[in-house]
């Protein structure tokens with residue numbers, strides 16, 4: 001083939017001739033791509049020679065990519081609305097750029113098909129020239145290719161934004177792309193695709209191989225648990241998986257996978273538990289998840305291990321034990337239970353304990369987080385769907401979570417977040433004890449016990465019309481309230497109990513009594529989850545045999561001022577001893593942070609140093 005391209009300059013000149021001299025010089029990634037295409041001898045004036053796959057090959061490619069398609073479905077559905085509004089298409093390809101699915105504007109799909117932008121056609125750079133999908137694959141990074149930046153002339157009608165989807169080991173699994181007409185400026189396309197890919201990659205790290213631990217990190221504690229958190233997977237001390245945010249936060253690259261990293265997070269920054277710092281030295285918040293990592297955001301079936309969250313069983317005070325025993329009797333009698341409490345108070349742990357103790361213990365425990373399912377998908381996820389019920393549906397249909405819980409216990413977490421439109425369907429399913437899959441005509445009988453959980457005040461929601469009264473009365477004949485940590489009188493016992501379950505004791509690491517007290521007194525807005533995660537991290541980051549004191553506690557743990565210790569009898573009344581005790585207590589309560597302790601006492605840092613720290617150092 002005679003190439004009409006020798007260098008990117010030739011192509012730019014040709015494009016300027018066609019589109020006017022005002023055409024700006026393309027950004028470096030496009031020039032690099034043009035260079036590669038030219039080196040391959042592709043002729044930019046011709047139609048690219050791409051052959052769509054035959055139906056058997058296509059079926060095989062679909063089967064190979066079924067897991068990827070399922071994983072990406074929620075984000076593709078969510079982008080679908082955007083694609084329709086902007087007259088564009090959401091495109092998923094496999095790791096070779098073969099288009100698997102397109103979803104979006106029918107009108108644009110027709111135009112796109114004229115340039116072979118449709119399922120079954122490979123859009124790799126070597127075949128199809130510069131284009132966002134192929135170029136993102138070659139560069140392993142997000143790519144945007146607009147209009148005349150495409151290598152082949154016919155593609156100039158397109159404006160594309162694409163990002164590779166990376167697995168936990170850094171391998172490319174596929175590409176997500178948003179493509180629209182070049183004439184319409186798709187300003188947010190790459191941003192939207194980036195958010196969707198971050199969510200997909202984050203979800204891929206929900207399921208962690210047995211024997212691994214997961215460290216979740218962010219500079220902002222409030223963003224832990226979101227797709228923007230950094231995730232690092234360790235097998236012992238070896239880093240075996242990550243997402244891009246996790247690597248970026250610690251200044252690592254995919255090449256660091258397989259190397260030992262523990263103790264090296266953030267380089268050799270200040271030692272001490274949770275003194276995690278990012279590559280720039282900024283402090284990081286983190287939480288360490290045990291083995292296997294828990295899948296919080298969507299659905300979890302714990303058929304083999306009903307007590308998966310707490311392998312040793314939950315720590316329950318006598319009052320909660322009684323509540324649990326009552327809940328089990330109700331469940332065995334076919335009566336639903338609602339568990340209320342702030343985040344992290346152990347609602348799911350309670351539900352799992354109830355399942356483990358009830359007559360259905362050998363049958364599935366299916367947990368559904370109603371708040372984490374996109375509204376567009378929740379109906380199909382819960383009730384299942386028939387084959388071909390909607391665009392993007394799995395070929396064989398889906399059973400739905402209600403039916404997956406058959407014989408066992410369905411745990412509907414964050415039931416207060418269930419859209420009103422679905423509440424009536426759920427009520428019907430509970431009353432009739434049968435479900436009608438989306439697109440189906442024949443109801444299917446179901447049998448499961450039900451526990452719902454919420455951090456909201458359901459009765460107030462009913463008064464305000466935000467929750468259906470009839471569903472409320474159906475699901476909440478018995479309500480259990482789990483107290484937040486700050487209200488629990490057994491905080492110290494909880495600290496000890498949770499510490500005993502960490503790796504600390506096995507490695508000879510212990511907590512000093514002051515440290516235990518500071519932990520019990522600290523504020524834990526994330527309740528037991530936050531306390532348990534903090535203890536695990538303390539244990540993981542301490543040296544073997546270390547005794548941890550209040551100064552080893554993370555800065556992020558905001559402490560309530562600990563009550564000043566009662567002065568010894570012979571010293572009572574001596575004002576300076578009382579003052580020193582108060583200073584020590586404040587220091588302990590603020591994890592050794594002098595500025596904060598001084599501020600809480602209303603004295604200067606220098607006074608605190610002089611009166612307390614110099615004495616501590618033996619000066």
Ligand SMILES: Nc1ncnc2c1ncn2[C@@H]1O[C@H](COP(=O)(O)OP(=O)(O)OP(=O)(O)O)[C@@H](O)[C@H]1O
Nearest residue numbers: 309314315342343344345346347348349528529532
């Ligand atoms: N009784 C308990 N014993 C030991 N650990 C507990 C207990 N309750 C909670 N935890 C710890 O707290 C974590 C969070 O518990 P759980 O997921 O049940 O909270 P939740 O109230 O359902 O939270 P959310 O409202 O955010 O879903 C558990 O993974 C466990 O580490």
